[in-house]
Amino acid sequence: MDPLYIIVIVALVFVGLWLARRAAALPAGADTKSHAANAKSATTRGPAREAKLAARADAEAKSEPAEEVAEAGPNESRESSPGAGRRTRDVAGLRRGMAKMRETSGFFGRLKQLLGATKAIDPRLVEEIEEVLITSDVGAKTTEQLLGSIRDGLQKKELDDHSRVWAALRKRATELLDVPGGGGLTAAPPPMVVLLVGVNGAGKTTTIGKLATKLQDQGKRVLLVAGDTFRAAAVQQLQTWGSRIGCEVFAGKENADPASVVYDGIQHAVESGHDVVLCDTAGRLHTKSPLMDELRKVHKIAQKLVTGAPHEVLLVVDGTSGQNALQQATEFGSALPLTGIVLTKLDGTAKGGVVLAIAHERRVPVRYVGVGERAEDLREFDAGEFVEALLGNAQDDLAS
Ligand SMILES: Nc1nc2c(ncn2[C@@H]2O[C@H](COP(=O)(O)OP(=O)(O)OP(=O)(O)O)[C@@H](O)[C@H]2O)c(=O)[nH]1
Numbered sequence: 001m002d003p004l005y006i007i008v009i010v011a012l013v014f015v016g017l018w019l020a021r022r023a024a025a026l027p028a029g030a031d032t033k034s035h036a037a038n039a040k041s042a043t044t045r046g047p048a049r050e051a052k053l054a055a056r057a058d059a060e061a062k063s064e065p066a067e068e069v070a071e072a073g074p075n076e077s078r079e080s081s082p083g084a085g086r087r088t089r090d091v092a093g094l095r096r097g098m099a100k101m102r103e104t105s106g107f108f109g110r111l112k113q114l115l116g117a118t119k120a121i122d123p124r125l126v127e128e129i130e131e132v133l134i135t136s137d138v139g140a141k142t143t144e145q146l147l148g149s150i151r152d153g154l155q156k157k158e159l160d161d162h163s164r165v166w167a168a169l170r171k172r173a174t175e176l177l178d179v180p181g182g183g184g185l186t187a188a189p190p191p192m193v194v195l196l197v198g199v200n201g202a203g204k205t206t207t208i209g210k211l212a213t214k215l216q217d218q219g220k221r222v223l224l225v226a227g228d229t230f231r232a233a234a235v236q237q238l239q240t241w242g243s244r245i246g247c248e249v250f251a252g253k254e255n256a257d258p259a260s261v262v263y264d265g266i267q268h269a270v271e272s273g274h275d276v277v278l279c280d281t282a283g284r285l286h287t288k289s290p291l292m293d294e295l296r297k298v299h300k301i302a303q304k305l306v307t308g309a310p311h312e313v314l315l316v317v318d319g320t321s322g323q324n325a326l327q328q329a330t331e332f333g334s335a336l337p338l339t340g341i342v343l344t345k346l347d348g349t350a351k352g353g354v355v356l357a358i359a360h361e362r363r364v365p366v367r368y369v370g371v372g373e374r375a376e377d378l379r380e381f382d383a384g385e386f387v388e389a390l391l392g393n394a395q396d397d398l399a400s
């Protein structure tokens with residue numbers, strides 16, 4: 001064969017091989033390039049995105065309380081709510097507040113002795129429980145309600161051990177206390193107007209100070225209105241709370257008409273953008289009709305400036321006043337549309353059964369309980385938590 005012919009063939013083979021390799025290599029190279037580009041964009045986008053996400057999470061975390069407040073409204077913490085947030089259960093804290101009831105001579109202490117494992121479970125035991133309940137301010141009607149299911153259970157031979165008797169008592173107590181609308185304030189568009197009423201010394205002004213503390217902690221702008229113009233010292237007491245907790249107080253002139261002070265106070269709140277207006281009112285004996293007339297007038301005028309106001313009318317009742325508290329709930333309830341009860345001074349009583357009596361016999365929801373004089377000693381009421389603090393739960397060794 002002609003050598004030139006062979007050289008041409010070899011050259012053609014090489015050229016063909018080169019072209020084939022190039023054709024195979026090009027896509028591979030292009031791919032690598034695009035991976036590199038992607039890798040670059042991934043590395044630049046990755047941290048940027050992470051940083052962005054982190055910033056967003058941070059912003060969300062920061063804005064969370066505000067969102068909770070907006071959703072929950074002023075009361076929410078229904079501390080489930082108005083924690084204006086979220087309410088955290090604190091049975092141990094409530095128990096500490098109600099420590100007197102847990103002493104040997106207190107409501108719980110006496111029940112615990114009776115329901116000790118050594119006592120026989122028979123009708124005699126029910127009679128003894130009845131005595132504890134009656135003498136702990138539960139009242140005859142409510143005591144009957146509490147014991148009904150225990151008597152039934154005994155008859156049907158279902159309550160054969162002490163823990164079952166406790167459980168039956170707890171269950172019925174929770175049912176009686178669980179009046180719809182209990183717990184913290186119900187959300188309302190600002191300004192939300194709240195009237196606090198009650199006999200003298202019940203704890204209205206102190207409750208206002210505590211409630212304002214709670215609401216301010218939830219980010220609310222609160223105005224305290226000194227609607228108790230009956231005593232000069234009442235205005236001062238509210239102002240002391242105001243300066244202690246950093247809350248604005250609206251006070252009228254000395255001896256001003258309480259209704260006009262409340263009107264002017266609400267107007268001030270509307271103009272200056274407060275979220276919640278807490279109106280203090282005068283005490284005095286609930287049987288005195290001038291007080292009721294005055295409160296009706298205050299209530300009427302509180303309706304004038306803001307739609308739906310007053311959004312809450314809370315009756316403040318001294319928890320140590322026993323069956324008197326029931327009487328107060330009746331008197332005030334017939335003069336004003338009460339939206340709830342605040343039961344104060346539960347730290348000062350070994351009885352405490354009046355909570356059950358009011359909830360059951362008056363069907364007014366308990367909104368808060370006071371367990372001390374400090375700003376933080378106001379607790380949003382929750383039937384389950386209250387019963388657990390008072391009567392324990394299934395895990396407690398109640399018989400020991
Ligand atoms: N231990 C205890 N004391 C309380 C509680 N709530 C209020 N007090 C005290 O009860 C007393 C009367 O409370 P006030 O808030 O002045 O009662 P008020 O209803 O405004 O009384 P008037 O203005 O006279 O009608 C004060 O010494 C308070 O510190 C509570 O939950 N526990």
Ligand SMILES: [Mg+2]
Binds near residue numbers: 205228280281
């Ligand atoms: Mg007062």
